[in-house]
Amino acid sequence: MNNQSKLLLLGMSTTLLFAQCGPQKTEETSTEEVIVEEIKTPTLTKIWETDTTLTTNESVLYDAASGKIYVSNIEGDPTGKDGKGSISIIDKEGNIVSQDWVTGLNAPKGMGIANGNLYVTDIDELIEINLESAEITNKYPVEGGEFLNDLATYEGKVYFTDMNTGKVHLLEGGSLSTISEGNESINGIAVAEDGMLYSLDKTGLKMLHADGSSMNMNETVTGGDGLVILGDGKFVASRWAGEIYFVDKDGETLLLDTKDAESNTADIGFIPEENIVLVPTFFKNKVVAYKLDY
Template sequence: MLAIRYVVGAVLAVSSLTLTSAQVLADSPELKPHWQTDGLRTPESVLYVPDENGPYLLVSEIEGEGNQADGKGGIAKLSLEGEILDQDWSRGMNAPKGMGLRGDTLYVADLTEVLMVDLESGRVQARIPVDDSVFLNDIAVADDGTVYVSDTRTGKVHRIHNKDAELFLEDLKDPNGLYTEGNDLYIGAGDTLLKASPEGELETVATGFESGIDGVEKIADGEFLVTCWVGLVYHVDNGEVTRLMDTREPRMNTADLGWNPEDGIAYIPTFFNDSVRAYRWQ
């Protein structure tokens, strides 16, 4: 197990964007607060959309219960500056969580189904049931069009081809955050970041996180930003795990982050605090 190198023991106040560091190493990278958007409805995941007419953000809002098919959830649309452009961009979902994009279709993990949403209109075009699923959590789409979805409660990852879902991996520990590179899949499973080949062969990328992984984003070759829902954010650099932020004391959860590769900005939904916070990576 790799040791965690604690570079920044940070506490982020809920009411402001001031980051107080207990200790900082001189040349260590950090997440610098950029903006904050309040008034969201239990935001769980953020997706950066590189639209040719101007990129924007989509935020999944659970609003109701995270494990109930209550039809209260939906997707909000934000500008890159954090302005809420359309909070009701798409509605009528059941505890929506992770999202993935392919072409003009948005895929959304919606409890026991994967929704296909038209990116232009926000309308749900199809619902793909996932057999034996309980708590679908994150989505990632590979270059070959394969859609992967994690089920944290059952320890499984499913994959979808041509609107048909099938089991891909099982017996994982609390699989949640997903990220694809080419046709390979990265999986945040408990306190371990795994990499799976299209054939299902697993290897460990990094381990030693203090809590279960929620979001995973690759930011450079061999480098990832990883969130843990309890209020922890990490940098992974070729297997070395560094804690960047700890917001457990003010009880601010850090859910499934989004990443803007053009500007080097991470977007972290705070779930119970009903906000999304943007941080510049530097």
């Protein structure tokens, strides 16, 4: 074999050796696991209702400290100073514990608890009721007040709205002040754990800033009545005519529509540890409880 043949044979052997030692192709392909998050639609499921003796009930408030549920009953003209209004107490099963816990009010609406007292809006004044004695211990007339409505408390402060004048008032240390104006048809108000105020008015769901300005968060749920803050940017809001909505950053979901049954959904309450929405039905004269799943 000549030198040229030897070189040719050596080259072929080297090529074959590298081919055997090189990386081998396989039929295996890597697959990435795809996780699809299930989107759950919020729902309300009815669990109980009271007897129909809560005449023209407008607002419901759950007291976590005592387990009691307070109900404000107008029992007459929503703007009439007729002394027919009252506050009732029911339990978490819908039983009426005290029909006439407090009487002699006019047209009581929004309620909140602070400093050992129940505070109630009553047309043009804020009523203070001692929780232990059920006695009216103070009345705070609001200058220019016309239709005081919803109420919320935070660290001893009492915030409440006037639907006709578009104002938000504050009771702090026994003194009244106005902290926000220009909120057309404002009704529902609630305070988050960080002290931020939220409200419902003709333009929708709004965040109210300390400097009096506001930011609209939802423009669909307009003219709302009751407002519940769930946390993490989630809310439940009611419209008096018979609608309840779940609201978050993605928009809103209609949870309940009782307009055809002519059953109102006024200033709703909430039992957070059980996710129960408490609905005052106004002219139907009863409170209805719904389990919220979201």
